[in-house]
Amino acid sequence: MLTITSTAFTPHGEIPKEHTCEGDDRPPPLAFASVPPGTQSLALIVDDPDAPDPRAPKRTWVHWVVYNLPPTTPGLPAGAALPPGARVGNNDWGRDAYGGPCPPIGRHRYFHKLYALDVMLPDLGAPTKAELERAMEGHVLEHAELVGTYEKTGD
Template identity: 65%
Template sequence: MQLRSPAFASMGPIPRAHTCEGDDISPPLEWGDPPAGTCSFALIVQDPDAPDPAAPRRIWVHWIVVDLPPDLRALPADAAASLPSGARHGANDWGRTAWGGPCPPIGRHRYFFALYALDTRLDALQAPTRAALEAAMAGRILARAELVGTYEKQRAAPHRTG
């Protein structure tokens, strides 16, 4: 199973439209055939470089989605606004259940999109945190695919006088 995006290449820059400096919409994602027995997918998007890549102190969760249908092979741009039937958002580190795009305070950060093929649905989880989702997935993961994008805030041009 491979995860890719038509919006950015692996280790490439995430387009501004998907960040706090743009429309802040989730990027499109696509993946190949999962293993037999897949009952659902879960998605976690996180930044391990927070707050500063030179001195990271925590992993910042940007998006969690659980119970994506097993026959699904893609999420369009802005899928966070309207998830497929049965899928649910988890809680991100802004305390919201939605996509929260890259918005690094300093430097170029890496954003890890991890898709998990699971041998079960996670119906009991309502708006899970990353820790709750990881605990529920333990022993249930059939496959994992990862895509990494990067983002650094654009700097405003210096104001010139005269």
């Protein structure tokens, strides 16, 4: 079964400040394992369903959209460049890059969703999460999630 883990935080644990807007705002290290046979590419979506306030969420905020990762990719080191061929979509800040946790209020959950696809997707440009999800329809072999949390400290 496909898995996604991080050496920076445990499942449902706190994401270190260095991977947030209060730190270096760089992606945490992620490790991928047990990629199913027949996988042609991997996709990664990081989002926060608790925006703007976990007590009254109004939307899911998208932090990172990545697709066409080679199926042999063992993971992504912290803040490292993506492997050749990988493409980045637009996050909800309108940037084709990672945008770390930056919750306006309360402790939010950040879902790191990894998808094993049976195709290499065409060049979608810089797709939104919704556009990538539409392109993945009917092509997901397996998916895995890693959830981390963060609340601003204001230090």
